[in-house]
Amino acid sequence: MNASLLIAERLGQVRAASHFDPESTEPLPSPCVSVCRMTPDRSHCEGCFRSIDEIRAWSRAEAPQRRAIWAALLTRAGLALPEELAGP
Numbered sequence: 001m002n003a004s005l006l007i008a009e010r011l012g013q014v015r016a017a018s019h020f021d022p023e024s025t026e027p028l029p030s031p032c033v034s035v036c037r038m039t040p041d042r043s044h045c046e047g048c049f050r051s052i053d054e055i056r057a058w059s060r061a062e063a064p065q066r067r068a069i070w071a072a073l074l075t076r077a078g079l080a081l082p083e084e085l086a087g088p
Helices: 003-016 052-058 063-076
Strands: none
Touching: 003 063, 052 063
């Protein structure tokens, strides 16, 4: 399956569970899709589109940083940002 489709599917799951809602008390889930392989240029993971720094930071990241990581990886994947992440 195409990596963009995998991350789009993961995005749909996270949105359906309302995890992007800024008022949610649930931790924002990882975008990992279990395709853990860096691109040949090592710029990002081929599965979740996170950079190595974003992957490292994820476990310690608070909600605002996790939301920013999600926004960055969706941009890298060429996917539209959901309105919950697009900001005002």
